[in-house]
Amino acid sequence: MRAAAVTTCGEPPVLVDRGDAAPGSDEVLIEVVTAPITPLDLLCASGTSYFGRPATPYVPGVQGVGRHENRLVWFPTTAGMRPGDGSMAERAVARRDELVALPEGVDPVLMAATGLSAVAAFGALHRTGGLQAGESVIVLGGGGVVGQAAIQLARAAGAGRVVAGARSGAAQERAREVGADVVVELDDDLDGMTARFRAAGPADLVVDPLYGVPAAAAAGALRPEGRLVNLGGSAGETSPLDSSTIRSRSLRILGYTNNALTADQRRAAIGEVAEAVRRGALTVAHESVPLDDVTAAWQRQAAGCAGGRIVLRP
Numbered sequence: 001m002r003a004a005a006v007t008t009c010g011e012p013p014v015l016v017d018r019g020d021a022a023p024g025s026d027e028v029l030i031e032v033v034t035a036p037i038t039p040l041d042l043l044c045a046s047g048t049s050y051f052g053r054p055a056t057p058y059v060p061g062v063q064g065v066g067r068h069e070n071r072l073v074w075f076p077t078t079a080g081m082r083p084g085d086g087s088m089a090e091r092a093v094a095r096r097d098e099l100v101a102l103p104e105g106v107d108p109v110l111m112a113a114t115g116l117s118a119v120a121a122f123g124a125l126h127r128t129g130g131l132q133a134g135e136s137v138i139v140l141g142g143g144g145v146v147g148q149a150a151i152q153l154a155r156a157a158g159a160g161r162v163v164a165g166a167r168s169g170a171a172q173e174r175a176r177e178v179g180a181d182v183v184v185e186l187d188d189d190l191d192g193m194t195a196r197f198r199a200a201g202p203a204d205l206v207v208d209p210l211y212g213v214p215a216a217a218a219a220g221a222l223r224p225e226g227r228l229v230n231l232g233g234s235a236g237e238t239s240p241l242d243s244s245t246i247r248s249r250s251l252r253i254l255g256y257t258n259n260a261l262t263a264d265q266r267r268a269a270i271g272e273v274a275e276a277v278r279r280g281a282l283t284v285a286h287e288s289v290p291l292d293d294v295t296a297a298w299q300r301q302a303a304g305c306a307g308g309r310i311v312l313r314p
Helices: 039-046 108-128 145-156 169-177 190-199 212-219 243-248 263-279 291-303
Strands: 002-005 014-017 027-036 063-068 071-076 091-095 136-140 161-166 182-185 203-208 222-230 252-255 286-290 309-313
Touching: 002 291, 014 291, 027 071, 027 108, 039 291, 063 108, 071 091, 071 108, 071 263, 108 145, 108 203, 108 222, 108 263, 108 286, 108 309, 136 145, 136 212, 145 161, 145 169, 145 203, 145 263, 161 169, 161 190, 161 212, 169 182, 182 190, 190 212, 203 212, 212 222, 212 243, 286 291, 291 309
Parallel strands: 136 161, 136 203, 161 182, 203 222, 222 252, 286 309
Antiparallel strands: 002 014, 027 063, 027 091, 027 309, 063 071
16 A cells, blocks of 8 residues: 655655555554644654654554545544554554544545644633633634634634734734634734734633743733643743733643543544534635645645645545
8 A cells, every 4th residue: 555654753754655554453444535744743753752753664644534334434543652653544553442433524634634633722722721702812823723723613612802823924814714803913022922912902811832932922911810721832842921920910821732631532522523624614724635745745734835734635
């Protein structure tokens, strides 16, 4: 079968021919329909993730959509985090008890593009952030997949106002298209960004997949006892968020990760995402690319110059 293979950490995968993996007693073989290139895939393949340096060669892809027993299913893998192969191949092995049957009519490309990113957005808003109807939300990285999902999910939950922070003009436009009331330009000027977020009005909750300077700026616009939920560090692993800002308004700084979800919690969340995708209530910018073009697609996704989340089609 054709598969993408990471042969050297830090280098993009290449297309190879290899045999099917043999499923274990609790596993099944999936005919892959779509496999997204996610930030976690890029991180794991870099060899610098907190999971450690993966043994190579391996097939990347921490999630996918495929067919099993004539059903369309979503499935996760631990590729890059533990020994074993992932979804970027014509066929993949997955645990039987982790498959999630998808509703009729769901778009497999869009489902792959949203997937765990939308689960993270939902978890940050509700499980950790405790969003209440009428509250105001700031979504950092509003043009990214997590950010786009968080904007739409916050609106669906009855948020009073959704402010998005995004850096590029294209990212700002994506945030507007999915329903942000106000879009704030992100840059490296802490004081300027803080002023722009405050001008958009006080917020109750910040959804933060960026950290770094943007997190400190958004925190400066939180109301007393406001919450900031961090679920990523793409703008920096440290932040100039000062103690006086946190203490003076009794802010709550919280962390969220999908890795803390139980299998049942993840299955339920994927089901919610799939239903929203089927209804047309959740979408993200994405593009569909043949698996044969995986090397160039990976490089574009890593460089941030793709039109959205790239989804591979075997």
